[in-house]
Amino acid sequence: MIMSKLMLLIGREVIVMESVIVLKVGGSILEKLPDSFYEMIVELKNSGICEPVIVHGGGPEINRLLTQLEVKSPFVDGLRVTTKEVLDVAEMVMSGSINKRIVANLQKAGGTGFGISGVDYSLLEARPFDSTGDLGYVGEVANVNNAWLKMNMSHGGIPVISPIGMDESGQRYNINGDMAAAAVAQSLKGKLALISDIPGVMETIDGKQMIHTKLTKQQIESKIASGVIYGGMIPKIRSALNSLSAGASESVILNGLIPADLKNYMEGKEAGTKVIIDKEAHHV
Template identity: 50%
Template sequence: MKYLVMKCGGSVLENLPRSFYEDIVKIHEFGEWIPVIVHGGGPLITSLLKSFNVETTFVGGLRVTNEQVLDVVEMVLSGSVNKEVVRNIIETGGKAFGISGIDGGLLQAEPTEDAKTLGFVGKVVSVNNKIIEGIVDQGFIPVISPVGIDAYGQRYNINGDVAASAIAKSLGANLCFISDIPGIMVEKDGIKQKLDIVSKSVIEEMIANQTIYGGMIPKVKAAIDGLLSHIPEVGIINGIEKNSLLDYVSGKKIGTKIVLEEEIFYG
């Protein structure tokens, strides 16, 4: 059996069809793959912060996080969003167990190098695999909210893509980013086209020329970081598209595959 870590962003979670959760349950029942879900919740966090009249800003696709923002982040991610995902899986006949990265020290974190700018935004330094394995051994699909903790009890807001990559690295798992777009898109002759496969060097060029920007930056950086740490495969697929997840685990050509090779030829 192989682990498949799926990262579902907050924006796509709002639009995922029931069939997506049905496919997760099918994958779990087939037994070839062990699904692990890491989720975001950005739009709901932003909405709630706005209702509280708390200013929120982003730097390089990451939310600047003080203690007040952190309270809302944890409430949304580890509370309402986490339990919504668990509930959706249960409603489609599956078994899911929701957990925060804080619980059991699942995601041990420390501040990023840009802590002076970003505040309590963390990076994962270790993952307690025994917790994930214990949940899996009980027959549940782990559903993880990306809030981490350090040895002193300080919480950290961890970008969901970064958390998913760290978990995939720790488990030796494939990593799949679930999006609401077909993959990484480029414009050619005035028409947007999906890249079937894209390399590290091309991604770096696309970040430099701002073809890739905003929230996609931490996603592709997390993908490359995972590949450099020997994650077998990283893909971006459209979770709204029917059967996309089943097609992915079946090895069909779908979404964008991210690789390390320096030169890729697109056919």
């Protein structure tokens, strides 16, 4: 399937790119992803099917290091309370070891990955997520300065973004990876794929387990209320919804352990669970 093209104007140079897809890869799934996942990303880039961007998390590795350092880091509504010490650890783990590991995997697969933190080039301009200060240095994205991304993508690069942002005063913030990925997708008017270790939103109906291929906002809220959607899937699917309302062209939850799902999705075939705003959804 020939994807629609984006015309990106940088300075005097007009860059023609295929559809952008932002892949949010959480820390828990990172440890499970096969080499073929990265090979598929490189294949999609080189074949011109899409322009991939990776935004990653790092929760499990951050937790392990905080435990070793005997630093407490409670969660409130799914967000890590971030003191200065916790922020330093989160930045070291995500912008350091995890980011470079993903870049190395892309290089190994034959691609040109480049790692970047949201602090670099003020990529992710941040502001406090909670005005009360109870969450500490937890931020949200106020603006995405994407010119640097576009320039590198036009020269064959695959961006790998660590979700640490910074405000105008130079204060750094820890940003939820799903929220950061949604903001990048919105900025680039691209698709957002939340990479999981399951094939999509699943539900047992009449004794048979189904995968919902499409879900609307109303259906999602109903399934959260009933407990069908629970735990870590809640912020993922709400980030998918938020990205649509703010400008992302489409969002989907895909199984990263089956790389063919990513290719099938980009070729317009059925894969994962699409999150839509106002169309009638169904399950298969």
